[in-house]
Amino acid sequence: MLKSLYMFTIAVVASLLVAPAFAQDATAGEKTFKKCVACHAIGEGAKNKVGPVLTDVIGRQAGTGEGYQYGKDMVLAGEKGLMWTQELLAEYLEDPKQFLRDYLEDSGANSKMSFKLKDDKERTDVAAYLASQGPDADASTQPTADQAQANEAEAETPEMSVEDVIAAQEFSEAYLTDPKNIEAGKEFWYAQCTHCHGFKAYPGKAPKLKPAKYKPEFVFKRVYKGFKKMPAWRDTYTVEEIRQIVSYVKAPGFSP
Ligand code: HEC
Ligand code: HEC
Structure with a gap:
């Protein structure tokens, strides 16, 4: 009896873990997100760092994260109607500056985000991961407080090189x-x-x-x-x- 209850519990837990279609990618994307944590936090209680908080970023108008001071061209792009979808976000990550230049049709446009993510699959994976962190995501993919804390801890040991982090600093x-x-x-x-x-x-x-x-x-x-x-x-x-x-x-x- 006890054993069957135990098996039952496993079955329920396992079924809760069966995630939506993008789960595979989102899981890989969570690893890729380690490349972002030096500058971005996500999840409950996340705070703006060098870059804005990325919780709920999918579906959000570009340049409107609360309490974050964006570059003027990012704000402009948002005002012109840029809303983050998974596709656009993946495109943005390849080269943020070029993305804004194309979007604004302004060869002088600039980005405060100097980081580029070159690998195609990493880009789509991390976009899927960010989508899984939004308000519409399945509850089982929401980060727990523990995960949010782990993300915070990782922020202190970023995989970016020391020189990259230094080069990324700008003070308005x-x-x-x-x-x-x-x-x-x-x-x-x-x-x-x-x-x-x-x-x-x-x-x-x-x-x-x-x-x-x-x-x-x-x-x-x-x-x-x-x-x-x-x-x-x-x-x-x-x-x-x-x-x-x-x-x-x-x-x-x-x-x-
Ligand atoms: C070196 C710091 C740094 C790294 C690393 C970095 N970002 Fe950024 N990110 C920024 C900054 C700064 C901005 C604000 C850009 C602006 O205002 O022009 C930004 C903006 C963004 C935005 C737009 C958010 C909004 O509210 O409009 C997204 C999405 C984003 N980053 C995703 C990522 C992802 C995903 C990664 C990792 C693959 C990443 N970033 C890595 C610094 C960084
Ligand atoms: C254990 C002692 C010690 C502590 C604690 C310390 N510093 Fe220093 N700091 C030094 C020494 C020694 C130098 C000179 C290094 C050199 O140029 O050879 C220095 C140099 C600097 C410089 C460069 C000064 C210049 O004119 O080149 C800055 C800025 C600075 N410290 C800021 C800080 C800040 C901010 C903190 C606190 C987070 C801090 N330091 C804590 C010992 C310390």
């Missing part, structure tokens, strides 16, 4: 002056950086920072990658957290 005025970012960065600064930098640190342990002389990208690079006796912080902080530290270092209220 709006980002750098957002009080939310500055406040978060300030906390990290006092919790960590003042061990070596700043008036309370042992003199000579680290140079006094001269933020006026640094481009934000330079500060990001030093913090993400380290330099000589300055440790690398990329295993301690996420890309987004390091960006917040940069916004504090560049803020008028920064105290070196």
Whole structure:
């Protein structure tokens, strides 16, 4: 009796796992999505990173993810009617800049997303995966809180090279002056950086920072990658957290 109940349970669980037609691709696409997590989060509680949150992106007007600062050409494309379908998204991933140029018929159009996904199958798979994360998706393919957390954790060990992540950074005025970012960065600064930098640190342990002389990208690079006796912080902080530290270092209220 107990055994048959057990078998029954397995059968039910197995039937729940029988996913819609795109399941095969979506599963492969979930792996491909690891190439995206350095810049994109997905699922419950996902936050914007270098790129916008991608939950529900299929069916969404381009350039309208909440609270994310898009490039102007992406916003324009959305206003002109670009809605993400699986097909369009797969096309976009091949070369975001070229895609926007074609779509807007403007050879000067630009994309904030520098990453390109060259492999055809990876593109269609990851598009299927994103479709499986939308509101219309079968409930059994929704990410659990655990998965969302795993995605977050993976974001800290991206498969992109260190140089790729550094090259992908851009800091808009709006980002750098957002009080939310500055406040978060300030906390990290006092919790960590003042061990070596700043008036309370042992003199000579680290140079006094001269933020006026640094481009934000330079500060990001030093913090993400380290330099000589300055440790690398990329295993301690996420890309987004390091960006917040940069916004504090560049803020008028920064105290070196
Ligand atoms: C190096 C960082 C980076 C990587 C890696 C990256 N993206 Fe992006 N992505 C961005 C940025 C930045 C934008 C915003 C583009 C703009 O505003 O022009 C974006 C935009 C998008 C958009 C448009 C979203 C919207 O709301 O209109 C989609 C879809 C997307 N990315 C999918 C992906 C997928 C899938 C991958 C992995 C295969 C990926 N991206 C990898 C940075 C990245
Ligand atoms: C363990 C000590 C230590 C900690 C902690 C530390 N740094 Fe540094 N940092 C250094 C040293 C040493 C240098 C000088 C490296 C060199 O140029 O040889 C440096 C250099 C830098 C520079 C480049 C300065 C220049 O003028 O070239 C920046 C920017 C910087 N640190 C930011 C930070 C931030 C932000 C944090 C906190 C996340 C931090 N550091 C934490 C030791 C530290």
